Amino acid sequence: MLHIHFGNNYVVAAAEESVSKEDWLGKTDPSSYSNPEDFLATQLHIKWEVDFENKILSGVLSYEFDIINKEATYLILDTRDIEINKIASNGKGLLYKLGEKNKIFGTPLKIEIPNESRNEKALTIEIEYKTDPNCSALAWMEPHQTSGNKPFLFSQNQPIHGRSMYPCQDTPSVKTAFTAEIIVPKELVALTSAVPSQDAPKEAGDKRVYKFEQKIPIPSYLMCIAVGDLQSKKIGSHSTIYAEQEIIEKAVADFSDVEQLIEIAEKLFGKYEWEVYNLLFLPRAYPMSGMEHPCISFFSQELITGNKGGIDVLAHELAHSWFGNLVTNRDWNHFWMNEGFTRFADRKILGRTYGEEYRQLESIFGWSVLKYEAENLRNEPELAKLVVDKVVDPDRCLNGIPYEKGSAFLYYLEQTVGGASVFEPFLREYIKKYRHQSIESHQFKEELISHFAPEILRNVDWEIWLHSPGMPPVTNNYSRTLLDPITKLVKRWKEWVPEDRTEVPFKKEDLDGLRNIQLKQFVQELFNVGDLGLEKLKKIEEIYGMHERTRNIADIRARWFQLCGKVRWLETVPLMFEYVNAEGRFGALKRVYRELYEWEEIREAAIKNFNENKKYKMFVTVKVISKVLRLEL
Structure with missing residues (x-):
């Protein structure tokens, strides 16, 4: 060693x-x-x-x-x-x-x-x-x-x-x-x-x-x-928000809960060591939702939704103060040691904030993201592993696998060893022991086995979890309490036959009162319906006004336009181009451009639009989308 x-x-x-x-x-x-x-x-x-x-x-x-x-x-x-x-x-x-x-x-x-x-x-x-x-x-x-x-x-x-x-x-x-x-x-x-x-x-x-x-x-x-040209406003003992004058008050209103989240995180993971936790909101060309720089997390201004809809990203970047910033992956082949732990941790924070059912719904959504990523990486299996076993371009590891497969693994391990009451104290000891160090997956495995009785973990297939591509060997059992109303609504849409010309059994109020995560899951489940069809999607827009409803919620808007592309809704293409030209985050752009590329009649126009506007994007975004569009850099 x-x-x-x-x-x-x-x-x-x-x-x-x-x-x-x-x-x-x-x-x-x-x-x-x-x-x-x-x-x-x-x-x-x-x-x-x-x-x-x-x-x-x-x-x-x-x-x-x-x-x-x-x-x-x-x-x-x-x-x-x-x-x-x-x-x-x-x-x-x-x-x-x-x-x-x-x-x-x-x-x-x-x-x-x-x-x-x-x-x-x-x-x-x-x-x-x-x-x-x-x-x-x-x-x-x-x-x-x-x-x-x-x-x-x-x-x-x-x-x-x-x-x-x-x-x-x-x-x-x-x-x-x-x-x-x-x-x-x-x-x-x-x-x-x-x-x-x-x-x-x-x-x-x-x-x-x-x-x-x-x-x-x-x-x-x-x-x-x-x-x-930044203004600043102190919002707590740890935190100051920095933003351009035109958006700072909106940012303060949406992210005013940061001190509460720090208190929750400290109870879960130990003392916050970085003295300050400041937030900076960046122009729309920023390629990420957030980035966890010590003392100053960067955030896309797209997260300012007017209803605190960006709190999941805030919880994630804050959780990096322990996982990633204190205990760090040794190299990018073990990227899940940063992002999988942080995704698991941010859901812990959100669960303490909004209740355990919220954490469960976030985990279900993460599982659907994992399935989507695993399917899209089926021809690149190395990138669908938790531990990448070859030397690859680390930018290629910036996908949902390290986040969601890693988080699912930790959830599985938590349940295996006896639940949160024993796993959370282990995490605090893990952080205390490895703080300021950079480690790899084998060390975490040995630490877990040495902390708990080996027989408790005897059925954990570490080789498949860490080194096999695609979906995990175990399907976690998450509570569906907050999901069931969404699933039932989607099922009704799937079963409804527009040709019957009967009264439409849906109304605008179906989506009223939903949290952002529920609305996001609604769009995701619609996408997962294989035969939804253009006519139904037009009716969904007519009743719910999804174009307008998602206008200030960029993550959901990306999934909505992804769905529009899937059913080949030609009239939405100008809106899709408008969206991708204004958006800087490669994760959201990847979803929309992937559908545009698969749409043969629109493919050439999509490539032309990207080439004309890529000068306004950051290098990593151009690199990721060029891969989606099969373009050489």
């Missing part, structure tokens, strides 16, 4: 390997060229300057590395399309070279370390560099793409785009504390994944300098930057 030391913490690598290391880029991580087994980053100071005119982030990184292997002659960092200006150690220039570029994984940066430096305990490296205008981690928004009239910058590093924003050991197995100074136009506000300085930002001519400190080591995928 390999122990990698950083500061006062340890990264514990796996005792067993499920992936052959022959194809790994480096010795520590399948997707990283870096060599933390020789030189391990422990501290970083960042000085960044944001150039909106040229779409460049430039700066100086001051790294401190522990020297693990004094025989190693090169420090290797991950980069992608980064221009290096100078590399030095204690003011003395160092020789370096960039290796061969890989389209997916970027370029290794090899820095020659002199003999005299390798005899020390630690190594200091300064890197002066700048990003490429097409940096895959950064989205540069023009004023017309925002809610106000100012430009906006935000990042998305997960999983391996951090290397395009700064040279780093771009692996979740390495965690580094950092401080930062960010220089921006003085009319704008800067944020990063750290605690903002209590001192007011300093002005220097037409610039302003913001300072931050992150004392808890974090991996590169959690590093972030956001710069925009």
Whole structure:
């Protein structure tokens, strides 16, 4: 067992390997060229300057590395399309070279370390560099793409785009504390994944300098930057909301429950360690619903629904403060260790908030998502496993399998060991033991078996759960109390025969009083009906007004348009194009574009629409949708 030391913490690598290391880029991580087994980053100071005119982030990184292997002659960092200006150690220039570029994984940066430096305990490296205008981690928004009239910058590093924003050991197995100074136009506000300085930002001519400190080591995928014309409003002892002026009051109203959720999460998982939990709402081009950067979670403004409909995403990103941010997957082949645990945890939080039946309905919905993803990945079975057994592009792992199959596995394990009363204390001990570490699936398995009597877990088929593609070997038994009214309504629609010309047995009030999750499940179950037909869907629209009802609930709107595409409702195509052009989240876009692609008469128009509008999307979104549309990047 390999122990990698950083500061006062340890990264514990796996005792067993499920992936052959022959194809790994480096010795520590399948997707990283870096060599933390020789030189391990422990501290970083960042000085960044944001150039909106040229779409460049430039700066100086001051790294401190522990020297693990004094025989190693090169420090290797991950980069992608980064221009290096100078590399030095204690003011003395160092020789370096960039290796061969890989389209997916970027370029290794090899820095020659002199003999005299390798005899020390630690190594200091300064890197002066700048990003490429097409940096895959950064989205540069023009004023017309925002809610106000100012430009906006935000990042998305997960999983391996951090290397395009700064040279780093771009692996979740390495965690580094950092401080930062960010220089921006003085009319704008800067944020990063750290605690903002209590001192007011300093002005220097037409610039302003913001300072931050992150004392808890974090991996590169959690590093972030956001710069925009932001307002702020404190909503509790932990939290401040940041958003553009046009939406901040709506955001505050919809996300005012954050302190209540933190209290619930602390009772479930232990103390919140990150000092602050701030929320930033981003322009519509943001490719995710949310992202769990420590101290500042990013959220799509599409989550502002007017009825607190985004609370499920809030619970998810908050839960990452324990699962992912504290206890982290060792590499992206074990992504479920982040997302499966977090999905299971966010439903725990929601269950404490709205009742256990709400958690059960969320789990049922997750099961339907899992079936949908498993079906769509039937020709790519490696991506339908909890543990990916090959070296793949980590962006390909951003699907529902790690989330929903992982959550279903943990629900199954909870029931197997005796329920929440014994499983929740185990989770708290698990977090306490592995906090600030990066681990893999085998370690979780061993920890669970050592905590509970082995005979309790004797029937768990770990091999099938972790390493077999598709649906799990066990179907969980969830309560259907909140689902039954939806299922009965869908059944009535399925059995109704429009040709009978009898009185229509449905009314607008059928959907009144439903929570968002119930409405989402209603649309999902309609989609699952194989022979619903165009005439029935038109009648559903006529009675319920789904176009308007889903207007401010983007997740449900995506599923509604997916259903419109499935029944080939030609008149809705302009609305579908309008939706996909405004939406930035690749998960929602993937559903709609998949149906448009399958619709042969519309396929060419859909591809043309995407090509004309992809310049407004972030790199990861373009990459995912290009795959759906069978396009080359």
